[in-house]
Amino acid sequence: MNPTQRELFELAKNASGVLHLIGKQLSDADAQAIAEGLKVNTTLDTLFLGQNQIGDAGARAIAEAIQANSTLTGLGLYENQIGHAGAQAFAEALKENQTLRHLALNGNQIGDAGAQVIAEALKVNTTLTDLHLKDNFLSNAGTTALRQTGNITSELAQIAAGAAAKAATEIQQLRSKLATNEQELASKDQEFATSKQQLAAQEQELQQLRSDLAVKDQMLATNEQELATNLQDLQQLRSELAAKDHELKAALDRIDVFERNQPAVGSASNFDGTILQVPLATLVAATNNFDADSLLGTGAFSRVYGATLPGPRVAIKRVSAESIHNYVAFQSELDTLSQFRHPNIIAILSYANSHDEYCLVYEFMPNGSVRDRLDCKNNTPPLTWAQRHRIAADVSRGMHYVQTAFPDHVLFHLDLKPDNVLLDAYFNAKVSDFGLVRVAQLDDQSYVRTQNVQGTKVYMCPEYLESGRMTIKTDVYAFGMILLELVTAAKPGILLKRTARKAANNQKCIEMLDSALHPTEAEGQSVGELVNLALECLEDFAADRPSFGSILVTLDP
Template sequence: MASARTPRQRELFEIAKSYSWVNLKSSGIADETAVVIAEGLKENRNLQMLDLSDNQIGDAGAQAIGAALRKKTKLSVLLLSNNKIGETGARAIAEGLQTSTALTQLGMHTNQIGDAGAQAIGPALRDKAKLSLLHLESNKIGDAGARAIAEGLKTSTTLTKLGMRANLVGDAGAQAIGSVLRNKASLTGLYLDKNTIGDTGARAIADGLQTTTALTELRMNANQIGDAGAQAIGTALRNKANLSLLYLNSNRIGDSGAIAIAEGMQMSTALIDLRMNTNQIGDAGAQAIASTLRNKANLSILYLDENKVGDAGARAVAEGLQVSTALTRLGMDSNRIGHAGAQAIAAALRNKANLSRLSLSNNKIGDTGAQAIAESLQTATALTELGMQTNHIGDAGAQAIGSTLRNKANLSILYLHRNKIGDTGARAIAEGLQTLSALTDFRMNDNQIGDAGAHAIGSALRNKATLSKLSLSNNQISSSAAQLLSQSVPKTCEFSAESQRGSFQDATPPASPSVISTKTAHLSDTPSSPLPTSDSMSQDVRQLQARIAQLELAQQTTNPINSGIPRVPLQVLSQATAQFSESKRIGAGGFGHVYSGVWSGQPVAVKRLAAGSNQGVAQFESELEALSRFRHPNIVTIMCYAQEGNERCLAFELMANGSVRDRLDRKGGTPALSWDQRRNIATSIANAMHFVQTAIPRQPLFHLDLKTDNVLLDAQFNAKVADFGLTRSAPMQVDGQSYVHTQTVQGTLLYICPEYQHEGKVSIKTDVYSYGMILLELVTGQPPSLNLMANVRRELKKSRKVDAVLDKAIDWSIQDKEAAQAMAELASDCLETVRVDRPSFGEILRRLSGKEAAGANEEEAVAGSDRECLVCFNAPTNAKLMPCYHACVCVACAQWMIQRQDKCMICRVPPTSFQEGTFNQTFVQ
């Protein structure tokens, strides 16, 4: 056998045989070579350290290595991370470690161990009293595996770091881990982020951490922790003076939880990295966090993005940061910060010379706030990223920002898109760009930039060899200027300048709507009410409305694809998915295959049309058109598309937790969805469908393939409806009596209602029937079937209870059983054979909310009582756009849209005025 070895294998054999410290990390080792190394290890009696991480070792190689380790009593360090080891290999390694009582470090993260592998490793750890470091991250370990690992760690009193992040650990596993932490006084790092731990598990972990006074790093981000769990963690932190890193981002923590965390951190003067972004923290929570920052002189990173912090909270945070001279990164985007908050933050940044990243995007910052921020950044010469997109910044703010860019030689990312910047501001930004030799990503799309600004930007970018992305779409740039600008950027740069408004590149546009005042028009609630202007003005408005209606109809019949969605070269999506690699394929359907990838720094799912699929072409156009017309938190977001010849691709936001059906099936060993999660999923689907049915008057949208496979879950298990490929819409009255007729019946048989299946009749009650089947799946966990429907109805008829068919994967409380009973009854109503007997989605939302019978208008109020502006998502819908009468934005955003000549996100007609009021529906008649 030795003679058949390659020279490289013979060399590795000798290393494995001879050295006590064998370091073969990142050596391109696969199973065949691993077997050779294992043969060398068998002869090595002095082995103390073996590092085979970052290779391609699978089960066969791991089995050989495991066998070679059986008598290695001196082994103290074993590192096998970043390989392809599964359950079989993990069991072999565990068996090999039985006699290694000197083991201090075991690293097997980023493999495919699963529960079975973890259950084998757990017992192997029982006599490892000296174990100080255990890393099992990214291995698909669930509660069963976590319990086994916890049991194995009971005697490891010297444990300093425990890593189980990015697994499938829920409350049961967390409770086991919490219990075993009680005697781990030396623990310095605990990494449990990216699991499914809720308040129960968080409380157990917090209880276990009470005695770990040496703790320096705690990561529990991307779980399901709410205020109760955060309050327990806050209590556990009170004696953690050495805590330097705390990650609790991407949970469900509100003000009370944030206040408890802040109180717990008072003594943590060593804190350098605090992340509580993507929670539900408002001003009260931010003020509490700010108070604890006053003694954190070494704080380097603070992320509070994607919360509900307004000016009061921002002012407090700014005051707390005054002493943090070491600050390098500050993230407060996607909050509710305006001028006052921005000015306070600016004052706090003046002594932050080391600041490298500042993100204040998606707030309400205008020119005054932008000018203050720009002035404060003058001394921040280390700045590499600046994000101030989706604010209200105009030319004055842009001029200030341009001035401060001149000494930012290291700036690589600059985001100023979705503001109100015109040519003057663009020229100032361009002048500031002259010295930026490291620029890679520059975005100023969705502003008011014309040719003058475009020429200035083009001139500034001519020497930017590192530039990889430039976006200037949705401005006012002519095609000739855009073409000239494209020649100023590197050939490898992803350049976008589509969908220009008011540009010179198109044919003569329709008559200008300038005759309509851009001031607020105080109209009545009905479109037929006369305008409070002169007769000639009213006639002009009526003529314009008729013209708009003609344009809308022409657009629907001749151009189904909305150009507002970015169109990118096919090569861009090919590169994003590693040339549509099989290793990136995450799904398939009638349309074609779906691949994971990264586009513009964001994880995406790319749906690629199968070659020669005529049906797929229609579905591609239908889905692109449907998703370009609607924006809603419970509808999957389309990011971009590609269309070249017969090739068509759609790129969507990547939903980390897959489909509802996969989670109900517990595919991949994932934990069962909790009842709260299922109830939220039911409400989210109903919200999405009610929205698409009522957003455009007399033109409801039909999904026609609504099923649990087409409802996707993000990292926080928020549900979003996807796959609108069979979508249809047609002018009709929005009631249960009306229908349209189709000759083609498509969809999934078990979800199709009788009148659609047998007669081709489609109405607003068609998707309700499909929704009823989804509710049964959520209650029972079972896949759809006629038997499922019959069984639930039989139980309801026999005993008025559905306990016998409830999903046994859930530990049901009495209250949850009652809620499931109500959902099953609602499902039965949705599955009525006669469509007029089915509830509408508005009524469904009312029943899900537990409200009693409502009046005619209350149904709409239930669905829209918490409606937020579809532009900023941070303010109520108190502006009704004119002349289309769509009530879907706030006053500030309505003014912004009119100034930018932007289009209504529902009908794509440019608004020319708006009416103030309280509008809980998208369309108010």
């Protein structure tokens, strides 16, 4: 028993006089607990259990209890869910019980079979004088069986009279319904005649439509012939456009070569000043001995800490000296970033170099990486479409500068991805992490080759991944994957590329957009343009990819 049933047991066991448990939502299990208490009760006279949810199982338990109880004279089980099995249990109890005088079973689900077994029990029971069975499922067969017992005739007469009145009412209702149906049938006959006339008129109209359709078919055949001619003209125009597009790409590539042979101008400049070397102890003190509370993020071979040195807040990249590879990456990044300054390239401020570890000090980027913002890390709001488009333009501008900053050689980043694109307080993007950068001399060769392929595989173009070939289009492939991530906020991969190509072919690029965004009509058009640009950057053959110069013209005309 649960606590409620234990309480009901104690109540039934110790009650005296009259016990009211009406409308308590009592179940069969509750009734069984009450029955157990009733078996040992010697002072209870009347028990009311009406308007509950007691079914046959609960009724059987109560029936067994009244066989053992010798004081109960009144039992009310009206408006429950007792059926034939419960009625049969009470019939068996009435054969044994000699104290019960009043039994209320009205408003249950007892049928003729249940009434008949109770009637048989009443033939041997001489004490029950008041039996209520109204509002059950009884017909004349059930009431007749009960009436023949002779000792409860008053309510049975009422049941029989009620059944007869109910039958008369139902007959009257059926007659009324029949008359209504006859009227409806006559109305339907009239409607059918009208519909038949309308159908004849519609058939005549259909014949006219067929005649008109034949004329339209003839006109359509003529139009199809004209369309075929127009399609041939369109195909010719497409061929001419493809040729012009090829010429444009070739011209833009020539412009790139020209720009690489010019000195940098504008806000970007070659930087040949000395990067300040600071004592490692200064950085240790600024980060409280590289305490975890100062940690901003971790990479494969380094950790980045926030700190405050004299001047603005900075980010300190701590590179472990566990392998020569880490030292090479440290020196490569230091050498590269020491050569120039650009608004879209992370600025190195100072460095520390000891026998067991190396540190690079950068300008602090308060809005973290593009990947963190696409993931809404730390519950940050999603990037707006305008911010995403500007990030794409900033990255292309920074990479165009990296490839054209020096007249005699070109730089390959080789680890371009959203994790390595950082955002300042105004969400201006800056390319970072130049630890894998490679330098190639500009000569007659269009590519260089390496046996040591490094970077993040999903951003590697086929020729670099498979054979170690690097060209000025190698980083363009990674940029194409970044564009798809900016559009969708999804993780990179071959599936994302395939999904984008399918969406572009079906002109459904807008369906790829990050669900957190609700673009305007103009922004929706921009989404399609960015997806198509990404797919150009992700072409398998390097020659088919645009240069960063042409990408920048598209994104920042």
